[in-house]
Amino acid sequence: MKRPEAFIVSIGDEILIGQIVNTNASWMAEALNQIGIKVPEVRTIADTQEAIRSTLDQLIGKYPIILMTGGLGPTKDDVTKTTLEAYFGGGWREDSEVLMQLEHFFKERNRSLNDANRGQALLPKACKTLLNKMGTAAGMWFEKDNSIVVSMPGVPYEMKHIMETGVIPGLKKRFSLPPLLHRTFHTEGIPESELMGIIRSWEDALPPEISLAYLPSAGRVKLRLSCLNQNGTGQELLKQAEHDLREVLGGEIFGTDKERLEEVVVRLMIEKEYTLATAESCTGGLLAQHLTSVPGVSATFLGGIVSYDNSIKIRQLGVPPEYIQQFGAVSKEVVESMAEGARSITGADYALSSSGVAGPGGGTVEKPVGMVWIGLATPEGTYSKCFRFGSTREGNVLRATQSALNMLRKHLIGMPWTENFWEKTP
Amino acid sequence: MKRPEAFIVSIGDEILIGQIVNTNASWMAEALNQIGIKVPEVRTIADTQEAIRSTLDQLIGKYPIILMTGGLGPTKDDVTKTTLEAYFGGGWREDSEVLMQLEHFFKERNRSLNDANRGQALLPKACKTLLNKMGTAAGMWFEKDNSIVVSMPGVPYEMKHIMETGVIPGLKKRFSLPPLLHRTFHTEGIPESELMGIIRSWEDALPPEISLAYLPSAGRVKLRLSCLNQNGTGQELLKQAEHDLREVLGGEIFGTDKERLEEVVVRLMIEKEYTLATAESCTGGLLAQHLTSVPGVSATFLGGIVSYDNSIKIRQLGVPPEYIQQFGAVSKEVVESMAEGARSITGADYALSSSGVAGPGGGTVEKPVGMVWIGLATPEGTYSKCFRFGSTREGNVLRATQSALNMLRKHLIGMPWTENFWEKTP
Numbered sequence: 052m053k054r055p056e057a058f059i060v061s062i063g064d065e066i067l068i069g070q071i072v073n074t075n076a077s078w079m080a081e082a083l084n085q086i087g088i089k090v091p092e093v094r095t096i097a098d099t100q101e102a103i104r105s106t107l108d109q110l111i112g113k114y115p116i117i118l119m120t121g122g123l124g125p126t127k128d129d130v131t132k133t134t135l136e137a138y139f140g141g142g143w144r145e146d147s148e149v150l151m152q153l154e155h156f157f158k159e160r161n162r163s164l165n166d167a168n169r170g171q172a173l174l175p176k177a178c179k180t181l182l183n184k185m186g187t188a189a190g191m192w193f194e195k196d197n198s199i200v201v202s203m204p205g206v207p208y209e210m211k212h213i214m215e216t217g218v219i220p221g222l223k224k225r226f227s228l229p230p231l232l233h234r235t236f237h238t239e240g241i242p243e244s245e246l247m248g249i250i251r252s253w254e255d256a257l258p259p260e261i262s263l264a265y266l267p268s269a270g271r272v273k274l275r276l277s278c279l280n281q282n283g284t285g286q287e288l289l290k291q292a293e294h295d296l297r298e299v300l301g302g303e304i305f306g307t308d309k310e311r312l313e314e315v316v317v318r319l320m321i322e323k324e325y326t327l328a329t330a331e332s333c334t335g336g337l338l339a340q341h342l343t344s345v346p347g348v349s350a351t352f353l354g355g356i357v358s359y360d361n362s363i364k365i366r367q368l369g370v371p372p373e374y375i376q377q378f379g380a381v382s383k384e385v386v387e388s389m390a391e392g393a394r395s396i397t398g399a400d401y402a403l404s405s406s407g408v409a410g411p412g413g414g415t416v417e418k419p420v421g422m423v424w425i426g427l428a429t430p431e432g433t434y435s436k437c438f439r440f441g442s443t444r445e446g447n448v449l450r451a452t453q454s455a456l457n458m459l460r461k462h463l464i465g466m467p468w469t470e471n472f473w474e475k476t477p
Numbered sequence: 478m479k480r481p482e483a484f485i486v487s488i489g490d491e492i493l494i495g496q497i498v499n500t501n502a503s504w505m506a507e508a509l510n511q512i513g514i515k516v517p518e519v520r521t522i523a524d525t526q527e528a529i530r531s532t533l534d535q536l537i538g539k540y541p542i543i544l545m546t547g548g549l550g551p552t553k554d555d556v557t558k559t560t561l562e563a564y565f566g567g568g569w570r571e572d573s574e575v576l577m578q579l580e581h582f583f584k585e586r587n588r589s590l591n592d593a594n595r596g597q598a599l600l601p602k603a604c605k606t607l608l609n610k611m612g613t614a615a616g617m618w619f620e621k622d623n624s625i626v627v628s629m630p631g632v633p634y635e636m637k638h639i640m641e642t643g644v645i646p647g648l649k650k651r652f653s654l655p656p657l658l659h660r661t662f663h664t665e666g667i668p669e670s671e672l673m674g675i676i677r678s679w680e681d682a683l684p685p686e687i688s689l690a691y692l693p694s695a696g697r698v699k700l701r702l703s704c705l706n707q708n709g710t711g712q713e714l715l716k717q718a719e720h721d722l723r724e725v726l727g728g729e730i731f732g733t734d735k736e737r738l739e740e741v742v743v744r745l746m747i748e749k750e751y752t753l754a755t756a757e758s759c760t761g762g763l764l765a766q767h768l769t770s771v772p773g774v775s776a777t778f779l780g781g782i783v784s785y786d787n788s789i790k791i792r793q794l795g796v797p798p799e800y801i802q803q804f805g806a807v808s809k810e811v812v813e814s815m816a817e818g819a820r821s822i823t824g825a826d827y828a829l830s831s832s833g834v835a836g837p838g839g840g841t842v843e844k845p846v847g848m849v850w851i852g853l854a855t856p857e858g859t860y861s862k863c864f865r866f867g868s869t870r871e872g873n874v875l876r877a878t879q880s881a882l883n884m885l886r887k888h889l890i891g892m893p894w895t896e897n898f899w900e901k902t903p
Contacts, residue, residue: 067516069507070692072500076521081495090493092528093521095502102518233494244551244593265552266491267632275496329762329783335769336755336762339783343761346837346870354789356782357755357765363780363823367793397789411772419585439586442611443634444772 054089055226058114060106061095062121062131063205075120075210082214087228088116098122103134112196116222121205123188125167131202132175132191139177139193139200146174149189152182178202181217185209190217199225230280234289235266235273236296237306239457243267250274253299258288270440270450302466305457312456313341319463320351325400327459329355330368330393332380333407333423337452353397358389368392381406381418387435390428402428403455409444423451427458434458436468480515481652484540486532487521488547488557489631501546501636508640513654514542524548529560538622542648547631549614551593557628558617562601565619565626570602575615578608604628607643611635616643625651656706660715661692661699662722663732665883669693676700679725684714696866696876728892731883738882739767745889746777751826753885755781756794756819758806759833759849763878779823784815794818807832807844813861816854828854829881836870849877853884860884862894 059079065071073095080090091114096102098121110117122131136143150172157164171187174180181190181201188204190213201218203210222228238246243265247254254263260281266273276292278285297304306315320327329338339355342348356367361380364370369392370385378384386406394402407423414420421440426433436458440450461468485505491497499521506516517540522528524547536543548557562569576598583590597613600606607616607627614630616639627644629636648654664672669691673680680689686707692699702718704711723730732741746753755764765781768774782793787806790796795818796811804810812832820828833849840846847866852859862884866876887894 066503067506067519068510069503069505069516070690072498072503073519074498077492077495077498079495080493084494090495091523093493093499095519097517235496242588244591247552247593248591264490264554265550266496267550269632273496275494331762331765334766336757336765336781336783339757339762339785340760340766340874343783343785344871344874349785353786354783354793355762355785356793357762357769357780359765359769359775359781360779367780367782367822396793409769421585441586445770446634448766448770 054087054229054231055115055222056091057083057088057116057118057222058110059090059093060110060117060119061093061205062098062103062119063095064098066095067097075205075207078207078211079118079120079214082219084231084233086219086223087231088222088226098130100130100134100137103131104138107138107200111198111200114198115226117198117200118218119200119202120210123202123204125171125187135191135193135200135202136175136177139175139195141175141177143173144176145172146180146189147172148182149174149180152184152189153187156184156187181213181221183209183213184216185212192217192221230283230285232278232280232285232289233275233308234278234293235275235308236293236300236304237310237312238272238274238300238303239305239312239453240270241272241303243272246272246274250296250299253292253295256295257292260285260288261292269446270453302461302464305460311345312453312460314345316456316460316463317342317345317348317351319460320401321347323463325351325463326398327352328393328397328399328402330389330402330404330426331355331357332359332364332386332389332405333409334405334448334452334455335359335409337448338403338405338455341452341456353399356393356396364389364392367396369395379418381408381422381424383424383435383437386424386426387428387433390426390435391433394428400430401459402426403459404428405451405455407438407447407451409447409451410442411444421447423447423454425451425455425458427455427462429462434462480513480655481541481648482517483509483514483542483544483648484536485516485519486536486543486545487519487631488524488529488545489521490524492521493523501631501633504633504637505544505546505640508645511657511659512645512649513657514648514652524554524556526556526560526563529557530564533564533626537624537626540624541652543624543626544644545626545628546636549628549630551597551613558601561617561619561626561628562603565601565603565621567601567603569599571598572600572606572615573598574608575600575606578610578615579613582613607639607647609635609639610642611638618643618647656711658704658706658711658715659701659734660704660719661701661734662719662726662730663736663738664698664700664726664729665731665738665879666696667698667729669698672698672700676722676725679718679721682721683718686711686714687718695872696879728887728890731886737771738879738886740771742882742886742889743768743771743774743777745886746827747773749889751777752824753778754819754823754825754828756815756828756830756852757781757783758785758790758815758831759835760831760874760878760881761785761835763874764829764831764881767878767882779825782819782822790815790818794822805844807834807848807850809850809861809863812850812852813854813859816852816861817859820854826856827885828852829885830854831877831881833864833873833877835873835877836868847873849873849880851877851881851884853881853888855888860888 178191186209191202193200264275358364370388390404404426410420426435604617612635619626784790796814816830830852836846852861
């Protein structure tokens with residue numbers, strides 16, 4: 052079964068000059084994919100009559116669904132509505148339902164309806180109205196040459212409201228949509244090229260209904276499975292693929308779908324009723340920040356020390372000054388002592404620590420930029436591991452933070468984490 | 478003078494299924510506009526041979542510059558390089574400089590170069606290489622029918638690196654670009670609508686060569702001036718406009734162009750030879766992280782305490798337990814005591830502290846989500862201010878961090894910061 056295709060057109064100079072990021076297109080693409088509609092392309096075009104007309108000329112008749120956002124404000128630099136009226140023809144009408152809605156909207160905000168805003172109720176006769184309860188610009192649903200063309204405002208929450216209440220229900224009614232299922236698996240710390248080798252035979256054995264995508268980002272790879280659920284067997288096929296993948300990767304999969312590593316760690320810690328503290332040098336607060344980005348983290352995270360200067364390592368964390376002199380601040384001895392210190396002064400069950408050369412300066416031959424020690428103090432003992440990341444300060448701090456969280460996660464689920472399993476010689 | 482046009486093509490299913498947001502296109506559009514190149518359209522297409530070929534067919538010969546990102550990884554779902562080789566013809570070559578670079582890249586990370594990665598040195602003969610020191614996929618510069626086609630990896634910091642070291646210098650050499658000058662001024666904590674009113678008469682008096690853009694983001698507004706330097710008077714015009722703007726806004730402008738608030742604060746602190754510590758509750762480490770993102774910060778930042786749990790506020794920072802009982806953790810008394818505690822235990826000259834209701838839970842009628850106290854302990858005394866931000870956890874933490882840094886900055890330059898200057902009754 053062929054999936055219907057929806058082309059997304061974002062209208063707006065503010066994207067073309069790099070002022071804003073096109074989050075609308077991503078949101079729409081995800082919502083459309085969820086219901087089995089494929090997005091073959093996203094275009095961001097200028098808010099001019101010429102750009103809108105020429106884009107419609109290229110797309111109408113070729114794609115069954117064309118969704119546009121932007122250029123519907125009440126000011127004169129918003130040209131989408133007049134361009135569409137001229138394109139589809141048929142003249143104008145005042146939409147009484149939109150007018151009522153506008154009067155209500157302004158009354159609620161203690162403002163009076165001026166002419167510019169009253170003009171928002173004037174719509175092309177050629178379109179069906181999609182009401183917008185969140186703002187003043189209604190959505191418009193046109194049809195021509197077997198293409199549906201929908202125009203929505205560019206304000207994200209107004210667009211989402213119209214998508215959810217008008218566009219998606221309308222498309223579901225019109226098309227018989229294929230049941231597409233997705234499942235994403237997250238890994239941390241395995242290079243993409245290594246991961247490919249490790250799961251190659253699993254990948255080769257995937258049934259034809261399932262397609263796989265590798266989605267890498269700093270230190271991470273997401274594996275996304277998409278499955279066409281044609282005979283109602285999709286869930287079963289995905290379940291089997293997941294089972295087989297877990298046979299290969301086991302606990303290397305830290306989460307699925309929208310789960311974040313810090314959420315997984317916080318959930319594990321809360322389940323086990325453990326408390327956590329941090330002692331950060333090179334990560335400079337990012338580890339605590341990742342943890343505290345999780346709502347409810349206060350049930351496990353007591354707090355931490357950012358021991359940037361050695362005096363704080365010594366005075367607050369009790370690191371012996373002779374360790375720093377003898378081994379240097381970036382060392383197994385210091386990072387383990389930092390973790391133990393944080394655990395001891397906070398009374399937490401576990402403590403994570405970091406010490407490394409974030410860069411750009413400070414690297415030496417023995418301790419180059421990107422070298423980071425992570426420490427973990429637990430009720431059973433203290434562990435540490437040395438990582439070698441890259442050359443950017445931002446990337447090193449981020450990867451050190453992610454690696455620390457993953458070390459704790461692996462420890463909590465009883466996995467070995469001091470060596471990379473793919474580096475083991477068989 | 479007509480500005481040359483650069484068409485941006487983002488290749489990647491992960492954008493078309495809504496998994497990631499296309500931040501690359503915005504960054505590139507901004508960088509191109511900076512040097513006077515116009516971006517007429519951005520397209521996001523699927524990572525298939527057909528989509529890439531058909532897009533090139535549509536664009537080559539029509540646009541002088543076509544910049545593509547994505548699909549250059551070592552895995553078999555990355556088809557950009559093979560598609561481009563087939564499209565431009567000419568066969569393959571192993572690029573010895575890229576190979577050396579790859580060997581160095583893997584050696585630095587203590588990993589061996591496998592076949593998949595060695596394949597990254599294989600490039601089409603038809604392209605000029607753009608070296609990538611941040612990753613394994615080189616950039617490729619092709620030319621055909623008066624169009625330059627550049628392909629870069631989709632990893633943002635790799636793309637930025639290749640843009641800055643290869644693409645932008647190359648385009649500057651090739652095109653005679655209009656002499657466009659830019660100057661950006663950063664403000665923090667002034668709502669856009671207030672700012673517009675404050676600077677209206679300055680804006681109305683700008684000469685016609687200068688255009689102004691308001692670029693708002695969480696808690697901030699950037700004012701970007703663009704000046705066409707046609708008779709060599711552009712610098713002078715911008716200087717005058719800056720002088721006049723500073724007459725109105727004074728120290729409310731925290732920086733210009735690419736300066737970040739944390740950099741300005743760190744520079745001021747280092748100039749004055751002061752040391753700094755932090756005591757964070759609701760900001761959860763983000764304040765320390767913003768500071769430590771600045772290379773060289775160790776000359777002023779000693780470290781901090783993330784006192785998430787009240788026990789840490791009491792035990793590590795010496796906050797009197799009765800303050801917490803009587804006034805609550807989110808209070809003037811507690812936030813000032815936190816700052817004083819951090820200053821005292823670290824021996825720093827200054828200490829910043831935060832305590833607030835980040836959300837989504839924990840709000841009450843008196844202390845709603847978004848209410849944040851910021852404290853500042855100095856050699857001359859301790860100060861604090863209460864802010865009311867928004868409803869999202871992420872936004873509240875970010876705005877609290879920015880506000881704390883701006884409070885310290887204003888204190889250091891001798892500005893009043895306990896009240897908003899635009900709220901003063903004249």
